[in-house]
Amino acid sequence: MTLTQEHLERIAHGIPEIGRDPSSVRQRVEAMEALLERGFTMPVLNRQFGLDFILGLVPVIGDIIAAAMGTWLVWEARNLGMSRWKIARMFANIGVDLAVGAVPFVGDAVDFVFRSNTRNLRIIKKHLDRHHPETTVIEGTVIR
Secondary structure: OOOOHHHHHHHHHHOOOOOOOHHHHHHHHHHHHHHHHOOEEEOOOOEEEOHHHHHHOOOOHHHHHHHHHHHHHHHHHHHOOOOHHHHHHHHHHHHHHHHHHOOOOHHHHHHHHOOHHHHHHHHHHHHHHHHOHHHOEEOOEEOO
16 A cells, blocks of 8 residues: 555644644643543443553553653643643652552552543643643634
């Protein structure tokens, strides 16, 4: 199968822009949070879960990889100039997720409920809404 220009443009359109402006950062952190926390739906329970939960099923190393991916959200937040207090809260969310996730079985159940990346996204969105209101998104459209 060969990729046509149309296929490549469709793929490129789905990838958030790599810019450093707050609007681009918002798109990237929302996409990462969706991948880590809401990428899939469990059919019987109709409950969303993501790569964080799946990686958590692999003992220790999976939790470390998921925490590293979640740390990327903190890195983006730091680049936005968020306060040290907010950054510390975000690291605490990841630390709780990592520590509890390392416990066999119990950690997997808690990972299904405690969504550190969603909590961190909420912190980032509050910052963006207060300091960069032009990035506000209403029904999938960026208001500029």
